[in-house]
Every structure is written in structure tokens, then in C-alpha cells.
Amino acid sequence: MASATHKARLAALSEAMRRENADVLLVIGNNWHADYLRYATDFGIQEGQGIALVRLDGATTLLLDDPAECERARTEASHCDVQYAPQLVKEARTQIVRAGNRNVAASPMHLLPYGLVNAGNDVRYVDGAPVIEKLLMTKMEVELDCIRRASKLADEGYIIFRDAARPGRKDYELIAEIETFFRAHGIAENFMIIGVGGQEVRGMAPPTGKTLKQGDLVTTELSPCIDGYYAQVCRTLAVGQASETQIKAFSVYQEAMAAGIATVRAGVTAADVARAENDVFRKYGLGQYTTSEYTRVRGHGMGLFLDQKPQILEDVDIPLVPGMTMIVHPNTYHPDAGYMVLGDALVVGESGHELLCSLPRDLFSVPVQ
Amino acid sequence: MRRGLLTWDENELPVSVLEARVAKLRAAMARDGLDGLVAYTNIAKPAAVSWISGFTPYWSEGLLYVPREGDIAFATALSKRVAEWISTVMPKGEIIPTPQPGIAIGKKIAASGARRIGMPDIEDVPARQAKDLVAAAPDITLVDATETFNSVRAGIDDAERALVRRAAEIAAAAMQQLDPAARTAQDLIAPCEGFARSAAAEEIFLSCVPDLRKDARFQRTDTAGALGETFALRISLAYKAGWVRVTKSFAREAKLAEKFAAAERSFSALALPLCDPAAQIAAALKGSCAKMKTWTIEQPRGSCPLVPVAGSIVSESSLQAAAPCTVTIECDLAGARWIAARPLL
Missing domain, CATH: 3.90.230.10 (Creatinase/methionine aminopeptidase superfamily)
Known part of the structure; x- marks a missing residue:
């Protein structure tokens, strides 16, 4: 069940995605940089890494490479489609290609994995900062x-x-x-x-x-x-x-x-x-x-x-x-x-x-x- | 962030041990035709760099370069003043504080003339670091060195075994601080955390299943509330980069508590090597009435401190049978859910 805070965030995110013409937003996070993932999913990651794919309608897939974190997310971020992905980058890549996404807004760009950028497909990752950074800075x-x-x-x-x-x-x-x-x-x-x-x-x-x-x-x-x-x-x-x-x-x-x-x-x-x-x-x-x-x-x-x-x-x-x-x-x-x-x-x-x-x-x- | 004790002790991790690890790594690099190896680190993926150098970051990120010959070099986005601290916890190698670790390491590689550079877990490494590396050393070929690194990492030395043992001791003692009469997750977790940090744990993650009758999923102190009649506590703990997990289930009702204790005694009979883990776990539990539903074995791999290498959710086992590991099981015990985890050393 999404918290009131998360519902408000997701609404703001959808509006920003529309404004920036982003069909899908990919966010990546870990215990060092948990902020983007938390904003998009309400999940506070502790171990391993996570990637979330957020669609315009708010539907969100959360991929996690630690099985215990995955189980915790199913309780704490049950509004997301939470999936265990031991090969995290490979799974994200597969889902992006399967959905036919070509222009993916990604944040934070400095953590975007090598395995996504160098996948040899025609997916283009654009900096998702215009979608999410202002939202992170200015609080509701x-x-x-x-x-x-x-x-x-x-x-x-x-x-x-x-x-x-x-x-x-x-x-x-x-x-x-x-x-x-x-x-x-x-x-x-x-x-x-x-x-x-x-x-x-x-x-x-x-x-x-x-x-x-x-x-x-x-x-x-x-x-x-x-x-x-x-x-x-x-x-x-x-x-x-x-x-x-x-x-x-x-x-x-x-x-x-x-x-x-x-x-x-x-x-x-x-x-x-x-x-x-x-x-x-x-x-x-x-x-x-x-x-x-x-x-x-x-x-x-x-x-x-x-x-x-x-x-x-x-x-x-x-x-x-x-x-x-x-x-x-x-x-x-x-x-x-x-x-x-x-x-x-x-x-x-x-x-x-x-x-x-x-x-x-x-x-x-x-x-x- | 890491906020437990982060220090280096020559008695626990002698320089000679680190030199021996680097020598093994260089032999594997030569075997696989690599002129150098670059490992990425942050607090979620610290294990490769900490195994090679002894260093674990508390925050931020960095790249460690191991050339075929000469000194290792660590470039980090942590500030110049923090570099002074790094020099006290990383006994060997040059430290380069820079906002662009990829560029700094790339320049070193270019200057050395190295051409074929391997990166463990290259898929997960931030593309920006790899891109900067190649921009500063345009003649290199960057290749996946996950197998190269893991082939060396498979052998565990006495120093690592001792650090993992110390982590296991702290985790076990922290579990003893728990008040079985606690009514909330917060009351359950707090004393264990305090004890572990006072005992010099580098990191501790605590979570609990507040009511085993309803669920088997662990939650943190910010979302778990009242405890039920049966509950479980999970301690994930590091001591100087050696990680273990310990999980214990509790029952308030005396007869069920005795069954839990009996199952725990049986589980404690499990020992290395784990050549046929599922059968060995089942055999260990035979004396109790616990029926195993799931099992997971974790070991360090690449840049991950602990990762499932065998078990119900692992399609292809990569278990190193004689190496230390953490075994987690979920069982049905006389109709009650019972979860346990312990390190095997």
C-alpha cells in the first residue's frame, strides 16, 4: 500500500514525465544513493542494488538483486511489481527491450550501469535529471x-x-x-x-x-x-x-x-x-x-x-x-x-x-x- | 552509510596477506591475458576492493587499479581530507582523491602502456566510470574480468577466516542481548544494534519478522511494529569486511519455544564442507520435527559481500563447499513457521 507521501510523489513524477516527454523513467539505487529509488518506489534499499522502471501511469516495476531485500520490498513497497533479479542489469535490459522502449530517461546518470549503456541495442538513455531533480530538491x-x-x-x-x-x-x-x-x-x-x-x-x-x-x-x-x-x-x-x-x-x-x-x-x-x-x-x-x-x-x-x-x-x-x-x-x-x-x-x-x-x-x- | 568502526590492524590483516592476494590476482591476470584489473567500489559493492586492499568505503565510490607490476592505486571521489583517513585504513597503494576516478585511473593506465584491462562485475559498474577510463586511456580494451577475479577469490586465507569468525562471534553475542519478552520490533532490535556497534562491528543491518504466523518477510525498525506470539530476528553484520548473517526465531509459548530450541540445536550440527547441502541440512534437522521448506547458502562473490550461491532460489549452484558461508532455512515446525540462519566457518 503506497503511503500518502508516495502517492503525492508519484503524481508529481507523472506530471514531470509528461512535461519532459518521458515514457519511462529508470532509476537506480543502493544504500549510498537510495534517494531516486525511494522517490519512485518508496522502498528504502539497504543491501544490494535496485532498478525501478516507472511508467507514465505510475505503474512501477522494482527489480532487486538481493532476495531478502526483495521479500522486504514486497511488504514495504507492495504497490510496485517487485521482482527478484539476481542478474539485475540483464533483467532490466530485457524488460526495457521487451516493452519496446527506445528513449529512456535515467537517473542518477552517474550510477547508470555499463551493462545497460553498452548493451548493443538501440535503446537511448537520456539524463532523467530534468524529470526528477527539481522534485528531489523542492519538497511538498x-x-x-x-x-x-x-x-x-x-x-x-x-x-x-x-x-x-x-x-x-x-x-x-x-x-x-x-x-x-x-x-x-x-x-x-x-x-x-x-x-x-x-x-x-x-x-x-x-x-x-x-x-x-x-x-x-x-x-x-x-x-x-x-x-x-x-x-x-x-x-x-x-x-x-x-x-x-x-x-x-x-x-x-x-x-x-x-x-x-x-x-x-x-x-x-x-x-x-x-x-x-x-x-x-x-x-x-x-x-x-x-x-x-x-x-x-x-x-x-x-x-x-x-x-x-x-x-x-x-x-x-x-x-x-x-x-x-x-x-x-x-x-x-x-x-x-x-x-x-x-x-x-x-x-x-x-x-x-x-x-x-x-x-x-x-x-x-x-x-x- | 558505514558508521561502525573502520580501521586497519596489522595483526588482523597483515600486509603480507594483502601482498599474497595481489600476487595471486596477478597470476590469474597473466593467465587470462590481462595487463591490469580495475575494481569498482561503493558501500553496496565493496567486496572486491576490500579483499584486494583492505579498504571499505563508508560513502561515495572509487576505482582500484591493480597493474601487472608496480603499486596498486585507488582513486576516489571522497575529498582530499578524507584521503588522509583512507591512508590509515588502506595500508598499501597510492590514494588519489579526485571527482573523476575513471579519468585518474585511465591516465595511470595510459602512462603505463597497458592495453587489455579487466573489470570484475563490469555489467554493474557505473558506465560513467568506464567511459572516463576509456576516454583517458583510448588505446585500452576493456573486458569482463568477473571470472578472473572469482577464480582467485575462491580460496579463503586464514586472515579472512579469522575476520569472518569475529563477525560471527559479535553477531551471536548481539543476538544474546535480545529480550524475548520485547513487544515491539524497536525494543527487539535496539539493544542488539548497540551491543554490536560497541563490539566494533563495521556494519549491522537488523530486521525482523514481527509475526511468523502471518508472514515470513523481514522488515526494518521503521516499518515493523508490534510483535506476535512467534517472531524472528535477522542480524547481518560485518567485521572488517567479513560478513555473516544470523537469524533466530522466538516463540512466547513455552512448549513451542522448546521445539524452536530443539530445532536450533539440530541445525547447529551442520558443518562444512557442504558437498550435498540440501541432504546435509535435512540430515542435521532429522532429530527435530522441523521440515525444511526453503534453504539458501550465501558466500562472497565479486564485489558483493554475500550473495546466494546455492539453494531453493538458485538455478545453478556455485557453492565453494569448504569455504565459510551463511546458511538460511525456513521450516515448518509442528505447524509453526521457523526461520534460522547461521554462519558455517
């Missing part, structure tokens, strides 16, 4: 509701994370606590990376077994997902009392995030938001730390994919429109304190934004006993 109210709920759980989750952080604990033990909390609250997926240490830390990564000690900064991006929709929060905590240096350094991030968020409204571009954040760093002589040498992006869109368009960078001129959801995070390295993060999620509105995060924008500290 039913989608925003999922992100609001995910954001609330991100805030609650961060408190669990903060309280778990104490000297002597391993980084992966903190993640174990937060994942336990999320599973208990029905959250099946979460994106998170972590950084532990001092001035030497230049970014975040998966846990590597570091043990927390007094004086460390612990950074994390926490990103729970409800019905496929991610919301993110970024915070930094000090193990023990934060030093004056750490507090002073963090004040730049607080000012930069506030400046970036204050810019967000319909009509401005992603570049405008990035520029507002980076100008604060430049004001303090820290402009070099806003470059790709030290940081990836100054925020990004979020939805069915955690890191979706628009990336908040000074060379991205995508205009913000109402219904976009994003995180503004001036995360980067600071020469005096090491890598620090701070980020709040929000929804773009006509004349401003709706802030989703309710956590204080503090450099948290946890007591050392």
Missing part, C-alpha cells in the same frame, strides 16, 4: 513533515551523543549509543561521521577507535532519517571545560552560521549563503580556511539524499526556492583549535526560513570526573 508539505520530525529526533539524538561522551570512551561506543537510541525510535538509517582530538584534527570520518580524553574536541554530523528523509545537525563539544582558545575560535563559527542563516530566503542563491558565512571568516583573517583545502561545502540541501543539491558554495548559483530544505554549516579547520562544526537545518520560505533545529548553538562541554 508531506515531505517537509518527515524532515521536521527527523530534525526533532536529531536534536534529541545529539543530547544522547553529548551525554555519552566522556574520557576513556571509544568513538565507536558513542555511535553505538546513538544508533541504539535511533533504532528504538524507529529510525532505520542515520548518516554520521565523527572527529576526536585537538588542533591536529582536520576533518571528520567514520570512527577509527580513538579514545576520548580531556581537552579533546568531539565533532559530529548527526543525520537521522524518517521515511527516507534526512535531517542533519552539526555540533562540537569539548571534553572537560573548553579552553579560551576553543571558545574564541568557536565564536567565529557561531557568527558565520548566524550570518549564513540570516541570508536564507527565496530568491537568493546558494552562493549568497556561502558568501555570508565565508565573509565572517575573512573578517577575522581566516579566509583561507573556507577553501577546498580545509572544507568541502558550507552547507547543502537535504532530503531523500543527505547531501543533495544545492551545495552551499560561492560558485553555486542555484536560486533558493520555497520548500527547499538545507543545512547551513560553516564546518572547517581552525588553526588555533582544530576542526570545528556547527550547523542547523532549515526550510526555505518566501521571505525567510523556518529553522528546524532547536539545540543551543553552543560549544558544549562535558564534565570530566
Whole structure:
């Protein structure tokens, strides 16, 4: 049975397919890029890969190469014609040719398999981005509701994370606590990376077994997902009392995030938001730390994919429109304190934004006993 | 995404083991007339690259190049700063952070003069990566190297066996954390997840059949709700790229619970090698009243960590009889549905 969210998505997808003259849309997904497949089928893939063929009337075939995932899809995406396809690409190819499809819109193009493109038949795959990308970026109210709920759980989750952080604990033990909390609250997926240490830390990564000690900064991006929709929060905590240096350094991030968020409204571009954040760093002589040498992006869109368009960078001129959801995070390295993060999620509105995060924008500290 | 412990330990995966794997691979490449082999990785298809190099991505994608001679090279779309982390978990080889891994590897191949390049699971590899590869090395011929790779992968070394054993230990211990009195899927799953991650699992996927009387299909914590009188929990778990599955069925009613336990004891007698798996499973279950309906055996193949290689749904068996595997069975047990899975090591 399709959820209300999925019915709304499918209607929007059919309309976009008509507009773009696409008879069939092929989407591919896996646990890394689950977003396109989720939008088209409502199935949250966990293992293996999947390909869905969506027709104009909404009829959808979902091919999965993992038998257990296939069985799960028959329960969780029963509105689709779910088929087990151990030879996934071959089966998709066969079905496309059998249906007489010649022009297939495909998304995301960067995952389109070699075995489809080099099949030696006369099927032509065109980029399906015009059909689906705008839909992924700009959310309907039913989608925003999922992100609001995910954001609330991100805030609650961060408190669990903060309280778990104490000297002597391993980084992966903190993640174990937060994942336990999320599973208990029905959250099946979460994106998170972590950084532990001092001035030497230049970014975040998966846990590597570091043990927390007094004086460390612990950074994390926490990103729970409800019905496929991610919301993110970024915070930094000090193990023990934060030093004056750490507090002073963090004040730049607080000012930069506030400046970036204050810019967000319909009509401005992603570049405008990035520029507002980076100008604060430049004001303090820290402009070099806003470059790709030290940081990836100054925020990004979020939805069915955690890191979706628009990336908040000074060379991205995508205009913000109402219904976009994003995180503004001036995360980067600071020469005096090491890598620090701070980020709040929000929804773009006509004349401003709706802030989703309710956590204080503090450099948290946890007591050392 | 992977968010469990991702680290490399020389004691668990010595450099000499990785060198021996690459040497075996190179011998097979020479046999099959390949000048080089390029393996693709992402979190859904990580197994080939992790077997060759020890590296598993937590996100994004990359290409690993194994030339007939010289150092291996890994090009990844992960950022330059993340490359510093990769160097701590991938002990051998050059790391190239780039938005276009295909171009970077193609340039290396072109510079080396290699002509015939194999790719395992080439059908599944994103076409863009292959296209970039050929664009940067226009003189190469790209061929399917699935059989080349799998012929080498068939032999399991002691290091891999130990990692799979550790995965099996964590999964079994995680199953012990479960509260059989739990009333919801969330209460059932959460403690197992927490335990497994605290025990340094790299990844864990948990799902349950909330009511075995109604269905045999597993669901995740976001869709499964109240538990019935009989239910099952499935743990799919990785420890440093070694994957296992464990499934256990539970009954609240004491007499049925004892039958479930007896069937489980019988199933635990199953052991490698599996020369005639269906008959061996049936023989193991003989002492219980379980009647097998379906069975599946999974092993790593190519870039897939676990894939069905024999069983009710597999048309042609490719089971390696003596290699570690996961066996899953669904049985009728005195009118009740009973599902179990365990790794054989």
C-alpha cells in the first residue's frame, strides 16, 4: 500500500514525465544513493542494488538483486511489481527491450550501469535529471513533515551523543549509543561521521577507535532519517571545560552560521549563503580556511539524499526556492583549535526560513570526573 | 552509510596477506591475458576492493587499479581530507582523491602502456566510470574480468577466516542481548544494534519478522511494529569486511519455544564442507520435527559481500563447499513457521 507521501510523489513524477516527454523513467539505487529509488518506489534499499522502471501511469516495476531485500520490498513497497533479479542489469535490459522502449530517461546518470549503456541495442538513455531533480530538491508539505520530525529526533539524538561522551570512551561506543537510541525510535538509517582530538584534527570520518580524553574536541554530523528523509545537525563539544582558545575560535563559527542563516530566503542563491558565512571568516583573517583545502561545502540541501543539491558554495548559483530544505554549516579547520562544526537545518520560505533545529548553538562541554 | 568502526590492524590483516592476494590476482591476470584489473567500489559493492586492499568505503565510490607490476592505486571521489583517513585504513597503494576516478585511473593506465584491462562485475559498474577510463586511456580494451577475479577469490586465507569468525562471534553475542519478552520490533532490535556497534562491528543491518504466523518477510525498525506470539530476528553484520548473517526465531509459548530450541540445536550440527547441502541440512534437522521448506547458502562473490550461491532460489549452484558461508532455512515446525540462519566457518 503506497503511503500518502508516495502517492503525492508519484503524481508529481507523472506530471514531470509528461512535461519532459518521458515514457519511462529508470532509476537506480543502493544504500549510498537510495534517494531516486525511494522517490519512485518508496522502498528504502539497504543491501544490494535496485532498478525501478516507472511508467507514465505510475505503474512501477522494482527489480532487486538481493532476495531478502526483495521479500522486504514486497511488504514495504507492495504497490510496485517487485521482482527478484539476481542478474539485475540483464533483467532490466530485457524488460526495457521487451516493452519496446527506445528513449529512456535515467537517473542518477552517474550510477547508470555499463551493462545497460553498452548493451548493443538501440535503446537511448537520456539524463532523467530534468524529470526528477527539481522534485528531489523542492519538497511538498508531506515531505517537509518527515524532515521536521527527523530534525526533532536529531536534536534529541545529539543530547544522547553529548551525554555519552566522556574520557576513556571509544568513538565507536558513542555511535553505538546513538544508533541504539535511533533504532528504538524507529529510525532505520542515520548518516554520521565523527572527529576526536585537538588542533591536529582536520576533518571528520567514520570512527577509527580513538579514545576520548580531556581537552579533546568531539565533532559530529548527526543525520537521522524518517521515511527516507534526512535531517542533519552539526555540533562540537569539548571534553572537560573548553579552553579560551576553543571558545574564541568557536565564536567565529557561531557568527558565520548566524550570518549564513540570516541570508536564507527565496530568491537568493546558494552562493549568497556561502558568501555570508565565508565573509565572517575573512573578517577575522581566516579566509583561507573556507577553501577546498580545509572544507568541502558550507552547507547543502537535504532530503531523500543527505547531501543533495544545492551545495552551499560561492560558485553555486542555484536560486533558493520555497520548500527547499538545507543545512547551513560553516564546518572547517581552525588553526588555533582544530576542526570545528556547527550547523542547523532549515526550510526555505518566501521571505525567510523556518529553522528546524532547536539545540543551543553552543560549544558544549562535558564534565570530566 | 558505514558508521561502525573502520580501521586497519596489522595483526588482523597483515600486509603480507594483502601482498599474497595481489600476487595471486596477478597470476590469474597473466593467465587470462590481462595487463591490469580495475575494481569498482561503493558501500553496496565493496567486496572486491576490500579483499584486494583492505579498504571499505563508508560513502561515495572509487576505482582500484591493480597493474601487472608496480603499486596498486585507488582513486576516489571522497575529498582530499578524507584521503588522509583512507591512508590509515588502506595500508598499501597510492590514494588519489579526485571527482573523476575513471579519468585518474585511465591516465595511470595510459602512462603505463597497458592495453587489455579487466573489470570484475563490469555489467554493474557505473558506465560513467568506464567511459572516463576509456576516454583517458583510448588505446585500452576493456573486458569482463568477473571470472578472473572469482577464480582467485575462491580460496579463503586464514586472515579472512579469522575476520569472518569475529563477525560471527559479535553477531551471536548481539543476538544474546535480545529480550524475548520485547513487544515491539524497536525494543527487539535496539539493544542488539548497540551491543554490536560497541563490539566494533563495521556494519549491522537488523530486521525482523514481527509475526511468523502471518508472514515470513523481514522488515526494518521503521516499518515493523508490534510483535506476535512467534517472531524472528535477522542480524547481518560485518567485521572488517567479513560478513555473516544470523537469524533466530522466538516463540512466547513455552512448549513451542522448546521445539524452536530443539530445532536450533539440530541445525547447529551442520558443518562444512557442504558437498550435498540440501541432504546435509535435512540430515542435521532429522532429530527435530522441523521440515525444511526453503534453504539458501550465501558466500562472497565479486564485489558483493554475500550473495546466494546455492539453494531453493538458485538455478545453478556455485557453492565453494569448504569455504565459510551463511546458511538460511525456513521450516515448518509442528505447524509453526521457523526461520534460522547461521554462519558455517
